[in-house]
Each structure stands twice: as C-alpha cells, then as structure tokens.
Amino acid sequence: MTLSEIAAWLIENDRYLIMTHRRPDGDTLASAAALALGLKALGKTVYLYPNAEITERFQDIAGPHLMPEGYAFDHVVTVDTASEDMFPAGAEHLAGRVSLSIDHHPSNTQYARLTYVDADCAACSEIIYALLQTLGVAITQEMALALYVALATDTGCFCYANTTAETHRIAAALMETGIDAGEVNRLLFRSKTRARVLLEGLILSSLEFYFDDTVCIVTITQDMLSRTRATDNDTDDIASISSGIDGVRVGITIREIENGACKVSVRTTPDVDANALCARFGGGGHTMAAGCTIIAPIEDVRRNLLDELSKLLT
Amino acid sequence: MTLSEIAAWLIENDRYLIMTHRRPDGDTLASAAALALGLKALGKTVYLYPNAEITERFQDIAGPHLMPEGYAFDHVVTVDTASEDMFPAGAEHLAGRVSLSIDHHPSNTQYARLTYVDADCAACSEIIYALLQTLGVAITQEMALALYVALATDTGCFCYANTTAETHRIAAALMETGIDAGEVNRLLFRSKTRARVLLEGLILSSLEFYFDDTVCIVTITQDMLSRTRATDNDTDDIASISSGIDGVRVGITIREIENGACKVSVRTTPDVDANALCARFGGGGHTMAAGCTIIAPIEDVRRNLLDELSKLLT
Numbered sequence: 001m002t003l004s005e006i007a008a009w010l011i012e013n014d015r016y017l018i019m020t021h022r023r024p025d026g027d028t029l030a031s032a033a034a035l036a037l038g039l040k041a042l043g044k045t046v047y048l049y050p051n052a053e054i055t056e057r058f059q060d061i062a063g064p065h066l067m068p069e070g071y072a073f074d075h076v077v078t079v080d081t082a083s084e085d086m087f088p089a090g091a092e093h094l095a096g097r098v099s100l101s102i103d104h105h106p107s108n109t110q111y112a113r114l115t116y117v118d119a120d121c122a123a124c125s126e127i128i129y130a131l132l133q134t135l136g137v138a139i140t141q142e143m144a145l146a147l148y149v150a151l152a153t154d155t156g157c158f159c160y161a162n163t164t165a166e167t168h169r170i171a172a173a174l175m176e177t178g179i180d181a182g183e184v185n186r187l188l189f190r191s192k193t194r195a196r197v198l199l200e201g202l203i204l205s206s207l208e209f210y211f212d213d214t215v216c217i218v219t220i221t222q223d224m225l226s227r228t229r230a231t232d233n234d235t236d237d238i239a240s241i242s243s244g245i246d247g248v249r250v251g252i253t254i255r256e257i258e259n260g261a262c263k264v265s266v267r268t269t270p271d272v273d274a275n276a277l278c279a280r281f282g283g284g285g286h287t288m289a290a291g292c293t294i295i296a297p298i299e300d301v302r303r304n305l306l307d308e309l310s311k312l313l314t
Numbered sequence: 315m316t317l318s319e320i321a322a323w324l325i326e327n328d329r330y331l332i333m334t335h336r337r338p339d340g341d342t343l344a345s346a347a348a349l350a351l352g353l354k355a356l357g358k359t360v361y362l363y364p365n366a367e368i369t370e371r372f373q374d375i376a377g378p379h380l381m382p383e384g385y386a387f388d389h390v391v392t393v394d395t396a397s398e399d400m401f402p403a404g405a406e407h408l409a410g411r412v413s414l415s416i417d418h419h420p421s422n423t424q425y426a427r428l429t430y431v432d433a434d435c436a437a438c439s440e441i442i443y444a445l446l447q448t449l450g451v452a453i454t455q456e457m458a459l460a461l462y463v464a465l466a467t468d469t470g471c472f473c474y475a476n477t478t479a480e481t482h483r484i485a486a487a488l489m490e491t492g493i494d495a496g497e498v499n500r501l502l503f504r505s506k507t508r509a510r511v512l513l514e515g516l517i518l519s520s521l522e523f524y525f526d527d528t529v530c531i532v533t534i535t536q537d538m539l540s541r542t543r544a545t546d547n548d549t550d551d552i553a554s555i556s557s558g559i560d561g562v563r564v565g566i567t568i569r570e571i572e573n574g575a576c577k578v579s580v581r582t583t584p585d586v587d588a589n590a591l592c593a594r595f596g597g598g599g600h601t602m603a604a605g606c607t608i609i610a611p612i613e614d615v616r617r618n619l620l621d622e623l624s625k626l627l628t
Contacts, residue, residue, distance in 0.1 A: 158485070159471045159499040159504065163495065163496065165487070172479040172482035181475075182473075182477065185475075191558050191559070194559055194560060198518070198521075200514070204515025205515040205518075207512075245505070246506065
C-alpha cells in the first residue's frame with residue numbers, strides 16, 4: 001500500500017477506533033492523537049482505544065480522544081503496533097479485526113487487512129505527519145504538539161542513532177506552527193520525580209564493576225523501590241545507566257521482581273553479543289540490547305551472569 | 315554589518331587567527347574549527363588560538379587547527395565571545411586588536427573592529443553555517459561534523475528552549491552529508507565518566523529538601539571530589555540536578571572551592587527570582603539562573619541562603 005492509497009481509504013470510510021500498543025509510549029499515544037485530530041478535521045468520527053496503561057505524562061495528549069462507552073466503530077486502525085501480542089489489555093478480541101496498521105517496526109507481522117510500514121522512520125509519527133500532508137490536512141498547533149511529542153520521545157530528543165535528516169525537517173515544520181517545544185522537552189527529558197532521583201542515588205551508590213571495570217552491574221531490589229517509593233513510571237531507561245559509563249562494554253541491570261524472579265537487561269558495545277548472553281538464560285533480543293528473566297535470588301543471578309560472561313569475554 | 319559584507323571582508327583578507335572563549339565549550343571550539351576549514355577551502359591561511367582549556371572531548375575537533383608557535387597573523391577573528399573578559403588565558407594582549415567578532419550573545423560589547431551578532435541563533439555555529447553558505451563553501455563532512463557538534467552542544471541536543479525551526483533545518487542539512495550524528499550524541503550526551511557517575515551517586519544520596527520540598531540543595535565538598543576523583547570536566551551541568559526534580563522551585567548547588575569559599579549556583583522556576591537571591595551575596599545573573607561566591611564554610615552558606623530564601627518565598 002502507498003500512502004496515497006491509505007489516505008484514499010481513510011477518506012472513503014468513517015467511524016474509526018485508533019488503537020495504541022501495550023505499555024504505551026509517547027510515539028504510539030501522540031501519533032494516535034495526531035491522527036485522530038487529522039481525521040476529525042476531515043469530518044470523521046474517531047476515538048482512541050482507552051488503553052488502561054496510559055501514564056500521567058501523556059494524559060493531556062491522549063485523554064481528550066478516548067472512546068466513550070458503547071462506541072460503535074466501523075474500523076480499527078493501529079499505530080506503532082508490530083503484532084497482535086502488543087494489543088493493550090482488554091483488546092484481545094480485536095485480533096483478526098484490524099482494518100489498517102500504520103507502523104515503523106520492520107517486524108510488523110502483517111496482522112491487519114491493510115498495512116503501511118516504513119522502517120526508515122525514527123518514529124511512527126513521521127508516517128502520520130506524511131499521511132496528514134497526503135490527506136491535505138492543515139497541521140494545527142494541537143496536531144503539531146502531538147507529532148512533536150511522538151518524535152522527541154522515540155528519538156530521545158533527536159539524540160539516538162535512529163534520528164535522520166527527515167526527522168529534523170519534520171521537527172522544523174512542526175516548530176513553525178509556534179508550539180513550545182522547549183517546555184515539552186523540559187517535561188519529557190529534563191525533569192525527574194523525586195522517587196526517580198532517590199532511586200538513581202541508591203543505584204549509583206551501589207554500582208559493581210567487574211572484569212577490569214568493563215562490566216558494570218546495577219541491582220534494583222524491591223527494598224530500594226519501596227524505600228524510594230519508585231513505581232514503574234520511575235524506572236524508564238534505567239538500563240542505560242550502567243552501559244553509559246566510559247569504558248563499560250557490558251552494562252547489566254538486575255531487577256528483583258515478584259515470585260523470586262529477577263528481570264535482567266543487558267546493554268553492550270558492538271564487540272559483545274548481548275543476545276548470546278541472554279539466550280543462555282532463555283531470553284534474547286538484539287546484539288547490543290537484550291534481556292531475560294531468571295528465577296533465582298539476586299546473588300545467584302549475578303554469579304550466573306558473571307560465570308557466563310567469563311566465557312564470552314575472552 | 316551584513317553576512318555578505320563579512321564574507322567579502324574574509325575573502326579580501328588573509329592570515330587569520332580564530333580565537334575561542336575562556337572555558338571553551340563545544341560551540342566556540344567547533345564553530346572555530348568549521349570556520350577554519352571553510353577558510354582553508356578558500357585557500358586562506360588560518361589557525362585557531364591554542365586555548366589552554368580545551369577539554370579532552372573536543373581535542374579531535376579543535377586540535378588539528380591549533381596555531382604553530384610564531385605564526386604571524388594579520389587578523390584576529392573571535393567566535394562566540396561576548397567580551398574581551400572572555401578571552402582565553404594568555405590572549406589578554408589581543409584586547410583592542412580583534413578585527414572581527416562573530417557571536418550570538420546579545421551582550422556582545424562590540425569590542426571588535428567589525429561585529430556580526432545574531433542573537434536569534436541558538437548556537438554561534440548557525441551563523442558560521444550561514445556564513446559558509448554565503449562564502450560559497452561546499453560543506454564537507456568534516457565541516458558538517460564540527461557544525462553539528464556546536465549545534466548539539468549549545469542546544470542540549472535540540473532540547474533547550476533556544477532551539478528553533480532553523481536549528482532543526484540546519485541539523486537536517488548537516489546530516490545529509492552523511493555524518494554519524496548518533497555516535498556524536500552518544501559521546502556528548504549519553505556517556506559519563508566513572509568519576510561523574512560516582513559523584514552523582516554521592517550527590518543524589520545527600521539531597522536536602524526544605525520549605526515543603528520546594529527547595530532542594532546539593533552540596534559538593536572537596537572530599538566528595540577527591541573520593542570520586544572527579545575533575546572540573548566531570549561537573550558540567552551539575553546545577554541542573556536539583557532544579558530538575560518535580561516540585562522543586564529553587565535548586566541550589568553549593569560547591570566548596572579553595573580558600574574557604576563556596577561557589578553557589580541557583581536555578582529557579584519563573585516565580586522565584588534567582589538573581590535577587592544571589593544579588594544579596596554580591597552575585598547575579600538571570601531571573602531563573604544566577605550565582606554567587608560566598609566566603610564561608612558550607613554550613614554557614616547553607617544557613618545564610620535559607621535565611622534569605624525564607625524572605626523571598628512568601
């Protein structure tokens with residue numbers, strides 16, 4: 001499908017339900033909100049699926065568009081959702097019933113009747129921006145704000161390697177509408193909850209270094225979470241703390257979860273295979289970022305990981 | 315002066331010495347390097363002043379252009395340097411002898427014979443980019459890399475409120491040359507020295523909150539610096555730690571320096587006047603960011619600041 005064909009289909013039909021993914025981030029929520037605003041501008045009836053996991057931070061953007069109870073939709077459209085496994089809680093019954101999937105994940109499983117994937121886009125919102133242009137929608141400040149939030153979230157504020165020249169060109173166009181991008185960025189990237197700051201303090205004070213300081217292990221116990229009153233919202237991107245230290249080739253974050261298990265995140269430099277390490281514990285991922293869940297106390301998890309690492313780091 | 319007039323002057327003359335400012339940041343150093351590369355492309359002889367304070371991080375960019383001993387220059391050009399007070403160590407004798415000042419500080423004191431200031435630019439490198447275009451220089455990858463480094467440094471990777479649509483447009487053009495912006499950003503923004511991480515750990519573990527948690531004080535003692543082996547390079551942007559915590563209106567960083575004195579940085583929300591607070595101790599700055607030096611032990615500095623704050627926060 002081309003973007004023009006997707007646009008034609010959206011103009012032809014009506015009564016849309018836009019669905020975001022499980023554990024929704026800024027890209028899926030704000031892309032959905034921007035698409036909803038664009039379709040409304042075309043006179044369509046459109047709502048967002050009431051994803052129960054929307055965090056405080058994105059309530060203002062997604063909240064106004066949530067579906068009222070009993071909404072009779074004709075078409076489900078997913079944004080930034082690679083597979084039906086990623087459908088939000090309560091939406092399992094919509095598997096097999098999605099009309100259109102708009103996505104930037106190359107792993108999209110083609111579960112929808114119509115699929116548009118552009119894996120070169122840093123954020124799904126880049127596709128939504130192009131789609132709104134194709135639809136002839138004039139980008140309002142409200143749309144621009146949502147699209148900017150999505151773009152900034154998925155690129156770590158234009159910092160990650162996924163950022164392209166096109167990402168910057170879109171950011172420029174969005175800023176021309178007069179949005180206060182500086183304030184968006186302050187909220188998204190330059191402010192932390194007190195719980196997060198206290199948790200980071202505990203983490204940074206208990207870093208462990210191994211193998212000539214090339215391996216750094218961060219341990220997050222349930223006790224640390226309760227002492228700092230940190231919630232899941234406060235642990236975003238914690239895995240990058242250990243891997244972001246100069247000289248560290250392997251950054252490991254071990255987090256104590258329920259039922260005597262630990263969740264392990266591994267980040268590596270290109271010369272160490274994070275996927276290979278995690279695969280030995282039944283997990284997996286990418287070469288430089290992988291994870292696994294190990295049912296054992298933290299001390300055992302740490303020792304087992306170090307044992308396996310000693311074989312990998314030769 | 316217009317940019318065309320500056321360009322004409324640069325083409326007409328030769329044998330330039332480009333000078334960066336005291337405590338040089340990425341903008342002054344990389345802007346200077348990009349201008350040097352551009353002028354070299356035009357066949358000019360040009361070197362950078364050997365600023366003694368160039369940090370490790372920017373050696374690769376500025377290092378190759380440093381002036382050899384005994385270089386007989388015709389014209390001194392400063393970049394990103396608002397006043398002669400900002401000249402680097404050893405360059406005091408060049409006061410009154412600068413031919414051209416290219417700057418984005420509105421406070422530029424017009425100390426040069428020719429001055430070009432554009433205060434709407436987030437980084438001085440935005441001006442250098444426009445100047446190279448005006449000079450008809452084809453932007454090479456090496457120039458693009460320097461200009462990108464300068465742009466990213468001064469905008470906190472396109473995060474601060476000074477970032478404009480034009481900033482993003484320039485970033486897009488620079489990325490089109492094929493530079494690895496992701497790797498630049500990883501080094502500049504996503505990696506920390508071990509000393510910095512350990513220092514942050516000590517800081518975050520000893521945050522003090524006052525006035526219903528609206529005031530947060532960070533204290534950095536000489537002991538903390540020596541225990542973590544942190545140097546000046548490791549304390550960049552430390553002042554934003556306390557002010558970036560949700561609910562904090564006044565973030566204060568007290569740093570013990572030599573001779574029984576403390577350096578104080580104050581960051582505030584718009585409703586509290588940082589300048590007014592610092593002015594009571596002989597310092598100053600802006601409404602939301604100011605500083606002062608107080609000759610007293612840390613405990614006294616803290617108490618005096620809290621006393622004055624109790625009058626301001628009413």
